[in-house]
Amino acid sequence: MTRPADPRHSGRSSAPKLSTKWAPAPRKSIPWVYSTLPVNVALGPIGTFVSLYLLRTNGVQAGTAYVALAATLFNAVGIPAALFWGLVTDRLRQRKRIIVMSYVVTAVYLFSFFFAASTPEMIFVYCLVSFISAASATPLNLLIMETEPKNRWATGFARLSLASSVGSILGYVLSAVWVQLLPGLIIWLILPLGVLSLLSAASAAALIQEPGFAFEKDLVVMQRPGFFHRLRASPMIFFSVPRASDFQRTFKGLRNELTSYVPLLYLSIVTFYFASGVFNASIVSSFYSHSISDSQVYSVTLVVLVAQVLAFRYAGRYIANRSLTGVAVQGLVLRGASYAALGVASLFVTGSSFIVPTLVFYPLSSGLAYGVYYTASNTMVFNSIRGNNHGSSLGVYSAIVGVSTTLGSVLSGAVSVYLGFHSTFILAGALLGVAALITARLSNMNPVAAPG
Numbered sequence: 001m002t003r004p005a006d007p008r009h010s011g012r013s014s015a016p017k018l019s020t021k022w023a024p025a026p027r028k029s030i031p032w033v034y035s036t037l038p039v040n041v042a043l044g045p046i047g048t049f050v051s052l053y054l055l056r057t058n059g060v061q062a063g064t065a066y067v068a069l070a071a072t073l074f075n076a077v078g079i080p081a082a083l084f085w086g087l088v089t090d091r092l093r094q095r096k097r098i099i100v101m102s103y104v105v106t107a108v109y110l111f112s113f114f115f116a117a118s119t120p121e122m123i124f125v126y127c128l129v130s131f132i133s134a135a136s137a138t139p140l141n142l143l144i145m146e147t148e149p150k151n152r153w154a155t156g157f158a159r160l161s162l163a164s165s166v167g168s169i170l171g172y173v174l175s176a177v178w179v180q181l182l183p184g185l186i187i188w189l190i191l192p193l194g195v196l197s198l199l200s201a202a203s204a205a206a207l208i209q210e211p212g213f214a215f216e217k218d219l220v221v222m223q224r225p226g227f228f229h230r231l232r233a234s235p236m237i238f239f240s241v242p243r244a245s246d247f248q249r250t251f252k253g254l255r256n257e258l259t260s261y262v263p264l265l266y267l268s269i270v271t272f273y274f275a276s277g278v279f280n281a282s283i284v285s286s287f288y289s290h291s292i293s294d295s296q297v298y299s300v301t302l303v304v305l306v307a308q309v310l311a312f313r314y315a316g317r318y319i320a321n322r323s324l325t326g327v328a329v330q331g332l333v334l335r336g337a338s339y340a341a342l343g344v345a346s347l348f349v350t351g352s353s354f355i356v357p358t359l360v361f362y363p364l365s366s367g368l369a370y371g372v373y374y375t376a377s378n379t380m381v382f383n384s385i386r387g388n389n390h391g392s393s394l395g396v397y398s399a400i401v402g403v404s405t406t407l408g409s410v411l412s413g414a415v416s417v418y419l420g421f422h423s424t425f426i427l428a429g430a431l432l433g434v435a436a437l438i439t440a441r442l443s444n445m446n447p448v449a450a451p452g
Contacts, residue, residue: 033159035203036140038196039103040167042110043133045175047074048301049113049189050126051284052294057119061417064285068413070123071281072406074130079402081134088135095139095146096208102135103201110194114187146211165309172305176298186294247396261442262384266397268438269377270404272332275431277408278415278424279339283362286346286421290354300358307363311371324376325443329436331373336432338365343425380442 050070055063089098109128116122144156171193178189251263287297319327338361345357385394415424 032143032204032207032209033156034163035200035207036136036160037163037167037170037200038203039106039200040164041171041174042193042196042200043106043129044168044171044305045298045301046110046126046129046193047071048172048284048298049175050122052288052297053122053187054119055285055288057122060285060289063288064282064416065413066119066123067285068281068409068416070126071277071412072409073123073127075277075402075406075409077127077130078134079399079406081131082398082402084131085135086138089138089142094210095143096204096210098139099136099208100201100205102132103197103204105132105135107194107197107201110190110197113190143208143211147209161312165305165312169302169305169309172298172302176295176302179293179298180295183294247399264438264441265377265380265384266400268328268332268435268442269381269397270400271431271435271438272373272377273401273404274408274411275336275339275428275435277405278412278431279365279408279428281409281412282416282421282424285416286425287354287358289421290346290350291352292355292358293352296352296355300355300362303359304363304366307367308371311368312375315371315375318372319376319379323443324380325439327376328373328380328439331369331371331376332432332436332439335365335369335373336429336436338362338369338429339425339432340429343422343427343429346425347420347422377439 051067054066054070057063058066085098092098106129109125109132112125112128113122116125140160141157144160145153148156174192175189178192179186182188251266284297287300292300341361342357342365345354345361349357381397385397412424415427
């Protein structure tokens with residue numbers, strides 16, 4: 001999902017390049033966008049499916065450790081996958097072929113879950129899904145710009161985001177109904193999910209037409225709608241493998257108040273993703289430990305997704321006339337307080353009654369607070385990377401996001417197994433408090449003065 005630089009370029013040029021094969025963008029609708037809906041239905045609930053399988057197979061104690069391991073490897077694989085598929089996108093310049101291939105292979109990997117006979121095999125297939133799911137993100141975004149006139153790019157990206165969000169929601173609806181009606185055939189849920197991915201492949205093959213010209217991938221992140229959709233698809237965008245000098249350039253101004261905006265912003269984002277990795281890797285395990293049924297687990301996540309979609313829908317209006325820093329701090333405080341509240345509830349609320357505080361604080365943290373913070377912080381990142389070094393800045397950003405989330409997942413398993421879920425959630429909340437304090441320091445700083 002993240003993309004390295006074209007090997008023929010440095011990945012640092014300030015202006016995007018067009019290929020020599022240029023033709024005017026056709027002014028027509030883009031029905032191919034909706035071919036992404038079925039595959040999003042298929043991929044949306046996969047993380048929960050794998051987590052519940054590992055917990056049912058291994059029990060709460062060992063299962064929690066395996067769930068954290070699966071999350072860690074899934075996140076870790078996403079980093080080289082982003083680099084690899086970015087290189088493929090640059091070299092091939094065949095959007096349709098990459099997209100159709102990714103959906104077909106996704107279906108193959110989904111069907112492979114049915115034949116996974118052990119915990120290692122299940123985790124291995126899950127990692128394969130992480131790798132292949134990165135393939136289509138950049139080609140889809142580029143197709144919007146290559147098949148639509150510029151004044152309709154925002155609409156195209158909005159449709160792509162809508163298809164992704166609605167697909168994930170429908171995936172959890174399907175999963176919740178399936179496990180409720182067919183509790184003895186849970187593993188068979190993989191079959192309709194795999195078929196849905198094949199449906200996306202068939203519809204993409206029928207509806208997508210290769211554009212008559214090709215944009216360089218860095219144009220995606222130089223347009224605000226493309227930038228935000230690309231980060232929502234995956235918060236990792238590589239133009240090239242970041243070098244040590246890129247990290248040094250990004251963080252060298254930390255000690256100077258005039259140039260510390262970007263270093264502090266990135267440190268706050270590191271803390272945010274680390275805390276999110278700590279929380280997310282253990283939330284499903286905590287549900288299972290409180291005897292919440294599989295159907296209820298899917299239903300709770302469905303509520304969270306709906307809250308998240310609504311938050312993203314209205315977040316732009318909310319931050320329009322407010323300080324970005326102030327809004328980001330609000331989102332971090334609300335998310336951290338909700339995490340901590342879930343930790344306290346996990347300690348004192350026993351059994352399936354835990355679903356009550358979960359339905360309150362989980363949508364607040366991962367729905368409302370997430371949408372508000374993500375919109376504000378990504379706007380801050382977008383504003384800070386404009387310039388000649390946007391490629392290296394995004395490479396550093398992507399690297400710290402991927403590594404922070406992965407390390408958070410590692411810590412999550414250890415804390416949950418040895419100290420309990422309440423400690424994990426309270427720790428995640430405390431880390432977000434630290435992120436809020438770091439972010440608050442940005443209120444009087446000028447992003448233009450930041451290095452890189």
